[in-house]
Amino acid sequence: MKIKAAVTEGQGQDFNFEEVELASPKANEVLVDIVATGVCHTDAVARDEAIAPLPAVLGHEGSGIVEEVGEGVTRLEKGDHVVISFAHCGECDHCLTGHPTVCETFNELNFGGMNDDSTHRLSKDGQPLSTFFGQSSFGSYAVAHERNVVKVDQDVDIALLGPLGCGIQTGAGTVLNRIKPEFGSTIAIYGAGAVGLSAIMAAKIVGCKTIIAVDVHDSRLELAKELGATHTLNGSKVDVLEEIKELTNGGSTYAVETTGVPDVVRQSLQALRPLGISAIVGVTPEMDIDVHNDLMAEGKTMVGVIEGDSVPNVFIPDLVDYYKAGQFPFDKLVKFYDFEEINQAFEDSKNGETIKPVLKINQ
Missing domain, CATH: 3.40.50.720 (NAD(P)-binding Rossmann-like Domain)
Incomplete structure (x- = not known):
């Protein structure tokens, strides 16, 4: 499918909006209609220091609504509200003992530019674009493995919840x-x-x-x-x-x-x-x-x-519950920007004007 994405073409360059191709979800993956995504310092580091292969679609604090599920997906279904968190293998000793933040393949899965199966879901003019943190949420849609996708309550504004996937849970x-x-x-x-x-x-x-x-x-x-x-x-x-x-x-x-x-x-x-x-x-x-x-x-x-030593599928719903109870008012950190204002959002984050910019994408 064709999607709108903010593409990082080269090191230190501003984000450019492009129409790119996103492949359908494969087994154990879901397609998420991205409602909003947080702007994190790690995105700026990836853009400016090329810690991931470029060109790429960055973004790793996505939130949205499940649009499609691939074969074998059991925890999620179309219409679920979700937050997308960091990628991890789910099979190494650290993942199996409740420490996916130090997954043995954490760097490869989050910064290596490809999905779990070492292939790309994103491309432009037939050339692959790198994926970031297993999601690339600086786009109107994203494909992610279901283990990295957290179902959240639908009675909380889904546009607000993306930063729980990285910075705030950290x-x-x-x-x-x-x-x-x-x-x-x-x-x-x-x-x-x-x-x-x-x-x-x-x-x-x-x-x-x-x-x-x-x-x-x-x-x-x-x-x-x-x-x-x-x-x-x-x-x-x-x-x-x-x-x-x-x-x-x-x-x-x-x-x-x-x-x-x-x-x-x-x-x-x-x-x-x-x-x-x-x-x-x-x-x-x-x-x-x-x-x-x-x-x-x-x-x-x-x-x-790293990442607050969190198990996102357990911890992020807990943070939502704290928020609903008035004990974790993280909304006071957030300022919303239109997707087209992405470069301004990064500048405001850098100069300290905004604590946590959140880009509204599909609203």
């Missing part, structure tokens, strides 16, 4: 699934973007006593306070390390680092109390750390977390 899942802070504990969240703010909301859900948001934008810190932060620190105005140690009587028990800035990563470790845990979520370049003083000497832990 922040919330890091807290709820991986570090699991105890009731009454202290946590510092570094970076008040979509991932960090989702972590703040999750920390409030589990009953952390002290929730400290660190950022350099006062507007984001104001929103962090609204969403559950008990304290906010502007890293450009105060000594964050000193302030956190004073607020927590010696250091936070937990930290979630979302910025990927080496100095902030070190800060997240140094501001921990002994036996504290810092979860590193941001994409961080090569950097130096003082292993003895920042980790070993005080029994601290530094852990990397």
Whole structure:
């Protein structure tokens, strides 16, 4: 079928709208009518640093309505409202033990440019276009394996739910699934973007006593306070390390680092109390750390977390339930854009004007 897609032709180039060909779903795949899709930093990295083969149709926070199911699909049917999450094999040891975020073929399936069977579903003028994250949701329709597609309640606006497939589940899942802070504990969240703010909301859900948001934008810190932060620190105005140690009587028990800035990563470790845990979520370049003083000497832990260590078919419906109950108001992070405004949405995300852009596609 012919679909409208925002195509990334080459590294660092703006998105161009093209009519491209999308093949029908094969066995265990579904065709999704894309209602909306979130704009994630990983999409910008893929465009600007070519971490996936180009040309490609990017996009990996798609939400929509099932239009067609392939042979063997059992969990989904036409008309279901769905969120599309990351691709995973479902068969390796990590997938089978509840950790698909570290699937043995995660990089191949999400960044390799092809579907599970090593073929393409997208093409233009007879030439293949790469698929991204097993979905390529910067298009009016997408084909994805049913294991990566999550059925959600139809009484929630489906246009809102796409970001649950990656960025928002990353922040919330890091807290709820991986570090699991105890009731009454202290946590510092570094970076008040979509991932960090989702972590703040999750920390409030589990009953952390002290929730400290660190950022350099006062507007984001104001929103962090609204969403559950008990304290906010502007890293450009105060000594964050000193302030956190004073607020927590010696250091936070937990930290979630979302910025990927080496100095902030070190800060997240140094501001921990002994036996504290810092979860590193941001994409961080090569950097130096003082292993003895920042980790070993005080029994601290530094852990990397991908996609919130989530099982999307379990966790995303949980997040929807929290949202419906008023405990996870992630809609406050979202600003909607028309699909044709995709380049503006990326620019607004880059300059911090919008926390979580969501593109409305088929409305």
